[in-house]
Amino acid sequence: MTTLSKQTLSHLDWLEAEAIHIMREVAGQCERPVLLFSGGKDSICMLRVAEKAFRPGKFPFPLMHIDTGHNYKEVVDFRDKRAAELGERLIVRSVEDSMKRGTVVLKSADESRNKHQAVTLLEAIAEFEFDACIGGARRDEEKARAKERVMSFRDEFGSWDPKNQRPELWSLYNARVHRGENIRAFPISNWTEMDVWQYIEREKLELPSIYFSHQRDVVMRGGAMMPVNVQLANGEILNVPKAGEEVINQTVRFRTVGDIPCTAPVLSDADTVEKIVIETATTTITERGATRLDDQTSEASMEQRKKEGYF
Numbered sequence: 001m002t003t004l005s006k007q008t009l010s011h012l013d014w015l016e017a018e019a020i021h022i023m024r025e026v027a028g029q030c031e032r033p034v035l036l037f038s039g040g041k042d043s044i045c046m047l048r049v050a051e052k053a054f055r056p057g058k059f060p061f062p063l064m065h066i067d068t069g070h071n072y073k074e075v076v077d078f079r080d081k082r083a084a085e086l087g088e089r090l091i092v093r094s095v096e097d098s099m100k101r102g103t104v105v106l107k108s109a110d111e112s113r114n115k116h117q118a119v120t121l122l123e124a125i126a127e128f129e130f131d132a133c134i135g136g137a138r139r140d141e142e143k144a145r146a147k148e149r150v151m152s153f154r155d156e157f158g159s160w161d162p163k164n165q166r167p168e169l170w171s172l173y174n175a176r177v178h179r180g181e182n183i184r185a186f187p188i189s190n191w192t193e194m195d196v197w198q199y200i201e202r203e204k205l206e207l208p209s210i211y212f213s214h215q216r217d218v219v220m221r222g223g224a225m226m227p228v229n230v231q232l233a234n235g236e237i238l239n240v241p242k243a244g245e246e247v248i249n250q251t252v253r254f255r256t257v258g259d260i261p262c263t264a265p266v267l268s269d270a271d272t273v274e275k276i277v278i279e280t281a282t283t284t285i286t287e288r289g290a291t292r293l294d295d296q297t298s299e300a301s302m303e304q305r306k307k308e309g310y311f
Contacts, residue, residue, distance in 0.1 A: 012199055019046075019187035020053045022150055022173065026132050026185045027053075027060040029175040033132040033185075037063040037090070038071075039079030039208060040257045042136030042188065045196055047082065048203050049187060061134070062089040066121050068113035068259045069096040073233045075257050078208040093124040112262035122158040125182055132175060132183040140192045141286065150189050156180040193255075193287050194280050201273045213253045213271040219245040224264040225252070232260075255287040 009017065026033050035050060037043045050059055063083055067076070083090035095113045098104040103123065104116045125133065139146040149165045151173045166174050175183045188196070200207065218225045219241055228239045228247060238260050241247050252265035253276075270276045 012195065012202060015188070015191055015195055016049065016052070016199070018171070018190065019049045021171070022185060022187040023049055023053045023134065025173050026134055026151075026175060026183070026187075029173075030132040030183065032128065032130050033061040033134060034064045034091070034128070034130045035059065035061050035134045036065070036136070037079065037083070038065050038257075039075040039082065040136070041196055041200065041207060041211060042138065044082070044205055044207065045188060045191075045199055045203075046134070046136045047086065048199075048205060051086075059086075059088050062091050064091040064093070064124065064133075066117045066124065067092050067094045067096075068117060069094055070113055070232065070238060070260045072208070072210055072254075072257055072260060073231060074208045074210045076233050078206075082206075091124070091128070093120050093127075095120050098123060110261060112259050114259035114262050118158070125158070130182070131177055132185055134185045134187065136188055137184075137186045138191050138193075138196075139189050148184075148186070148189070150186055151175050152184040152186065153177070154182040154184060158182060160184075194277070197273065197277045197280050201277055207273075208257070210254045210257065210265075211276070213251055213269050213275075215249055216252050216265060217247050218250050218252065218265065219247055221245065225250070225266075226264055227252075227260070230260050 035043075035046060037047065047063075054060060065079060080090070095104055095116050098116065098120045099106070104113075104119050106113070106116075121133070124130070137148070139148070147162045148160070149168055151166065151168065152160060153164065153166060154160055156178075168174075175185065177183055191199075199205075217228050219228050220226075221242075226239060228241045228245075230238045232238055250265075250267060251269055253268040253270060254263065254265050257263060268279060270279045
């Protein structure tokens, strides 16, 4: 008599399996998908999921990063290094190129370019005729993202309508679109910040150094701790202290990374993934609530950006 053993998936195993399923659904249903990869922790997890979904073959899509030109050098360097290690094609399109074309116009030289990524993304989608963009957004990050489906339909203008979404009963996903329309797919939508860090710990994933505790000069600006005198990849210095601001050297790390003028660090002595997991378990503020100033301009700032084509 044969005894069948019952195997129970762990929480992380279940999330990983779901993400692999979603990524394969995109690859199977869409003609020209692309995986958005910034070098941040969420997209690093996405790369590992893609490896498990498609290796030993090549990914059935290229990687793409919409670079504001004001990204942290450590993250940009890591992005290029990781793509080269994987041997996958990396497409980089820059907000600065959109500025040269006149499709992006800043209100001031020091304005955050984060929201303007939507314009450059839509231009890249049109250039390569992508019909699906696979991103690392998670529902726990922000309430507008909590409204969004795993397969998020965008119209021919790249716009998201929260009232016009497709049902996803029984994890059945519909990625079909007409020419010019687009799907944004979020395989780790159901993950939390804690899940991400526990997955990084389990998979022993390498990260940019700024995720870990380090010394950095900061000032208090607009109620937030802002890094100053940040050197970009091109050697330019960003966030020069303003007159009257007191520069303090603090022990900090970044919970999330993005455009430098809108991404604040947090005080932390967590210099290992294990310590970050413990720290994440005790925090009472979401990562975007604590560190992303562009989400604090209004109650609906993220939702408005997504309606305009943002990730």
